Each structure stands twice: as C-alpha cells, then as structure tokens.
Amino acid sequence: MDVLFLLLDGVIACLEPLNLMLIVIGVTVGLFIGAMPGLGSVNGVAILLPATFLVPPTSAMIFLAAIYYGAMYGGAISSITLGIPGASTAVATTFDGRPLALSGRANQALVTAAIASFVGGTFANLLFTGFAPPLASVALSFGPPEIFALMLLAFATFVGLGGDDIPKTIFSICFGLALAAVGFDVISGEPRLIFMDITGFMHGINFLVLAIGVYGIGEMLWTINSTRDDITMTGAEITVRNVMNAAKKSVGAWRGTAIGSGLGFFVGILPAAGATPGSLMAYGVTKMTAKNPEQYGKGSINGVAAPEAANNSASTGAMLPMVTLGIPGSPTTAVLLGGMVIWGLQPGPRLFTDQPDFVWPLVGSFYVSNFIAVLVNLAFIPLFLWMLKMPFTILAPVIFTLSVVGGYAATQDMHDVWLMLIFGLGAFLLRILDYPLAPAGLAIVLGPIAEPTLRQSLLLSDGDPMIFFDRPIAGPITIIALVLIFLPLFKLIFDRIRKKT
Amino acid sequence: MAFSRRMLIAAGAAVIGMAGLMGTAQAWEPNKPIDFVIMAGKGGGADKMARLMQAIVEEESMSPKPLIPVNKAGGSGAEALVALNTAGDPDHTIMVTLNSFFTTPLRQPGLGVDIMEFAPVGRMAEDTFLLWVHKDEGISTFEEFIEEAKSRGDGWVMGGTGKNSEDNIITDFLNNNYDLSIKYIPYKGGGAVAKDLAGQQIDSSVNNPSEALGFYESGDLIPLVAFTDERLPMFPDVPTAKEKGADFSYYMQRAVVGAPGMSEDALAFYQGLFNNVYGSDKWQKYMSDKSLQGDKLDGDDLKNYWQTQRDRHEEILKASGAIK
Structure with missing residues (x-):
C-alpha cells in the first residue's frame, strides 16, 4: 500500500503547474523529435540537457522523461506516413505501417500505433511501480552468456519464420552482421574493416544510417519505379469519426500489443539491449506466432502494434536499471544518467531509498506523460494525414531531404550521408531481386550486442560452448533459439516423409 | 529555453563588451559555436564530465558562444584524434580526453597523430582506480x-x-x-x-x-x-598499493585539449575559460563527490605531463607486447 501512496504523491507532484507544463511541452517536442528522421530521443535529450538547469532537478528529469516518451510515440509517425523510420526504435513499425499507408489506411496505422504505445507504456509503468527492486536483480543475473542467448533467440525469430525465402533471409542476416563488425573491436582493442582507411568507418556503421538509406531512399526509389506517375497515397477522409472507427478496429491488434508490451519491457530492463532490439523481437515473435504470418509485411495492424507497444514498454523498462542500479538500459537513459550527475544526484542502488522526492515524481511522470502523449499524438494525426495527401512528386523530394538531414543529424558526419545514399541504392537493387532487408537491419542492431557477449562468454569458459547450455538462465533460452532456427529444416524433413507415405 | 539562453549569452557579451570599452586589451573571443569533441560515447564517464563542463559554461555564461558537444568514440579515440588533427578551424575545436590520448597514437602510428602538437588547454582532474x-x-x-x-x-x-x-x-x-x-x-x-x-x-x-x-x-x-600515491579522502580506510609494498600508482587524465594549429590568442581564451570552470563550485563539488584528484595544469606544465605520460605508456605497452 505504501507504494500506492508514494505513487499518488508522485503523480500529484507532476500535476503542479510547472511540472505539468513541462510535461506537455516535453511530450510535444518529443513527438516531433521522434518523428524527424535521424533525430531520435537520444539526440533530443542530449540537446536539451543543458537547458534543464533553469528548473529544479526533479522538474528537469520529468521534462527529459517526457521528451523520451514523446519521441517513442513520434517515431511511428514518419515510419508510417513516409516510410522513413523516425528513430531506430520505430524501424519495425515501417514493415507494416508503410504498406497500410500505401493502401489508404494510414489513419488506421497511426491510431493503432498510438493506442498500442499507450497500452505498452501503461503495462510497463505498472510493472515498474510494483516490482522495480526485484526486477533489478533479474537484470543483474544476466551476464554475457545470457545476453548472447537472448540475441540468438532474437535472430531465431527472424530465421524461423515460415513463408520467406530462407536462404535469402540467412544471406541478409550475414550481410547485416558483416556491416555490424565494421569499426572498433572491443575485445581485441583494434580497429577492424576500416575500408580504405576512411576515418568515418571507425565509429562503425550506424544502424540509423542503414535504416534511413534502406527505408527512406530505397523505398522512395521503389515507389517512383513501381508507379511511374502521380499518386496520392491515401484516400481516407480525416474526420473524428474515422479516428474513432480506427480506434475501435485497433482492438483487433490486441495480440501484437500484448506480445510487444511484455517482451519490450523484459528486453528493456536488460542493460545493453534497449528499445530497438525489443521492438524488432516483438515484431518477429508476433509474426512467428500468428495464424496468418503471410499477412505481415503487407499491412497487418498487429505488425504495427507489436513494435510500438514494445518500444514504449522498453523505454520504461530501460529506466529501471537506470533508477535502481545506476546503469543505463538504453543510449537515451545513459544521457539521462549524465543529467542526474549534473544535478548533483548520485545514481545507483540507493537512489530509490535516499531520494524518494526525486524518484516518485519521476515515476508519476511516466503515467502522466504517457497519458498526455497519447492525447497529443491523436490530436496531431489529421496533420500527419494531410501530409500524405500531397502527390508523390512533391512528397519524394521531401522524403529525400528528410533522409539526408536525418542521416547527417545522427553523427554530424557527411561520411554517413554518402553511406546512406549507397545503402539506399543497394537496397533498391536488392529489393528488385526480392531479398528481404529487415533481417539485415535486425543483424546490424543485434550484432554489436551479440558479438562481444559471445566472445566474452567464450573467454570466460576457455572456449567451451557448453557455457550457453549449462547455466540456468542461458540454457533454456539457447535451446529454444536453436529449436526455432532449425524448425524450418524439421518441417521440410517432416513434409518429405509424409509425402512418401 | 532558447530565449533565455540567448539572453544569457547577450548579457555575457554585453559585460565583456563593456570591459573592452573600459580600456582592457582586446582579447580573442570565439565568433561562432565551439566544437566540443568528446573522445568517448554518449553516457560514459568522459561524456558525463564533458556535459557537466558544458552546463557550467552555459549556466554561468562564461563564453560568448556555446560549446557544442560532439561524440566521436570510434577506434578507442582514434576518430576523435583524427578529427582534431584535420580540424578546419582549430581555433573553434577543442576536445575532452582521457588516457587513450596517449595509448591510441602509440598503438596506431598510421593515424599520423602527434599529441605534442595539440594545444594544452587544461587538465581538469585525474581520475583514480x-x-x-x-x-x-x-x-x-x-x-x-x-x-x-x-x-x-x-x-x-x-x-x-x-x-x-x-x-x-x-x-x-x-x-x-x-x-x-x-x-x-x-x-x-x-x-x-x-x-x-x-x-x-x-x-x-x-x-x-x-x-x-x-x-x-x-x-x-x-x-x-x-592505485594512488596517497589514500583517497573518500576511502580513508582503503590502503594504497604503495603501502602494500608495490611501487605502482596509476591515474587517468581528464583534460581538455585544443586542435593542433590553434592560435596563441585562442589558446589563452580557452585556458582562461577552463580555469573558470575548474574554479566553479559545481566542478569542485563534482571532484570531491567522485573522488577525483589532481591539480589544474595548463600550458607547458601540461605538455611536460603529457611527455612523461606518453613515455610511461610506451614502456607499459611495450612490456605487455601491445606494441613493438
């Protein structure tokens, strides 16, 4: 019961005029930062961090957390309307959001994304409030072998999908892994795969550069090539009734929402992972367990709901190691931790007990921000839909410009812009040859987590792979992952045998 | 927020402008935002420190133009070192460094980086282990x-x-x-x-x-x-390795450097700026909270310190076989 009173105090603190105003501003700013390709929550929070010492630390934290929340909602907007992922966390949202928009159901996709985000955020908030300290010990029990097993499981959800061309999926994953290996090798301490000694490759290939190239530039070229004339992308009328109808239909996305909420939170609380792997895994699992997996990628609302519920749930989840352990669960929370240092707070296991006046208003702000974010988001939907009414001849240059700006914004390096354009062209060609590109995206996100943890584990065990099987948490996860990876093979053999008899 | 920041900057500029009118020598000042390169990724120790310095500079309007943090973590600092070495405008490019400032050029001679060419703005602290x-x-x-x-x-x-x-x-x-x-x-x-x-x-x-x-x-x-010379005030009961008979101590520099080719006037400005940061209450509190050691060093003192540190790291890396 104590928790409820503390939470109530926290929520009341958030409703003070200054804090409430900061939440509304933060959520709205975050929504646009998230929607702007390349400018994810990390950049938004980092840019606005120095501005926050004008207000007390608690208010500052509430403001930054509101931006974080808003950005998670905003990422879906450009993913759906333009097909350019607004942030790395919203890449999976393009898989089905974009086809929905192209078939004139953009409003459905946007409303479903908003509602799924709200549900995911609320679910995570409840878990956070009730069980933060015990969940922190779960995060601690994940060492390198456990994290690697989890990454293997994430890959498995993409390989084990029936329907897709499996050799091409594997090729796509390997291609992504090779790109992920570029840059700096933590284990040997040496630079690696620095093409032509170009210094831009030293920071590795940023996932967002690949994603904007593939889904922004590549998609634009594809649309130009496949339509060859003016098209308007949506015929939907923008009325309150349409939005209400879409909201009702979003109930059909309950499965994706549920999977996304649960998986997102769990992946989010593990330091090192964060919301991007969470959203991709949620998409993979939702598709894999669906009755009609062939519908995914063509405009399934579950395919929109899963990653969106997951990225919101994961962003709250990532706050958990930050608040309870002083360890960032995602790049954005790493910057927030820096903020706490600037305000003179000591992040760590004692924050919860030593600084209740800071922690509980922050937790309260998760609830308030989440609620306000869904309202602000729904209110802006007509504006985003209006954008889609423009003919593609106007929209294409807009997409191109946003992609270039987004490619530059992430690292402020022209090198990345050129790389993005190359990826765009490459993606267009691969798409003509019918290669799936989502697995490459997954690989470039998970590779930098999977590879060091694999090598750390093998260092720990002197090269014995049994370390992935004989540990109580890693073992079951590895076995499930391997079963999923070999499932298509089993199916194939099973089908052959059945044909013979 | 932007509005009040602009006001602060304007106020700062006005004060400095007045000082100029009152007859003091016309000192060099940045005329555009300063690239503040961080030799590590977002959220790490160096990053937190850099953002704290940026916040102090902005809060107390110490500089007429803001510091803009840019993270260049690639290649254990190699990316950041190369960026400074090839900076188009060395008078507006500074960097927060750690010990990879010594080790990375030793391990990757192909980068063509000579740390003694960097401008010695100021060592802000030494971190302990x-x-x-x-x-x-x-x-x-x-x-x-x-x-x-x-x-x-x-x-x-x-x-x-x-x-x-x-x-x-x-x-x-x-x-x-x-x-x-x-x-x-x-x-x-x-x-x-x-x-x-x-x-x-x-x-x-x-x-x-x-x-x-x-x-x-x-x-x-x-x-x-x-691994310090004296016991740390924060951990008075923890002995040093020296007390245990080993002739060994090791620190990590937390320093700000300017791009090679920075003019004397610009260097003087940044040295003054980071002297002010070092003297601020927030920085002093941060140093005692995080058990940071080390006095402020700049100019030739800092260069001498770099020389000894580089020689020491060369010796250590040779001994471990990391370099020949």
Missing part, C-alpha cells in the same frame, strides 16, 4: 585477494573497459607483480563492468570510483586497494 570485489566473495583485504586469486589461477576473472586500456594495464601489473594469472575480459564501458561485478558474473574490477560508487554505497562492492 581502485580494486573492487563483491561482498559475498568473503574477501576484505588485499592480502586475502592475492591468496584467493592465486589459488584460483585463471579461474579468477577481472572485467575491465577495453583491451590494452587503463584497466588492462592495472590488471597486467597485478599479474606480473604478484605472480597471478587473472583472466581479463574486456567490456565496452565501466558501467557494464560494475553491473556484472554486482551480479557476480565476474570476480573483480578496477573501476573508477564514479563507476562503482552506487554499488559501493549499497554495500555490494568492497574496495580493497587504491
């Missing part, structure tokens, strides 16, 4: 650690940030000096090391106080020995 174990290990002294680590051979695991890095150098020292065979596992960041030690995934770490402090306060991690 301690040896940490988990409380459930049942070890409370350095002697017990040596005994236990020796009996477990390469079953004793030390986690640390990066290969051939500060943490690796200290681990090598322990192995060589006490005839141990501790296994070193490189991690991406000190936070992850502290977390894995708290979760008992590894057996020990040589984290900076700022990285381990949270778990120290909660009682999960215990410091056994400090």
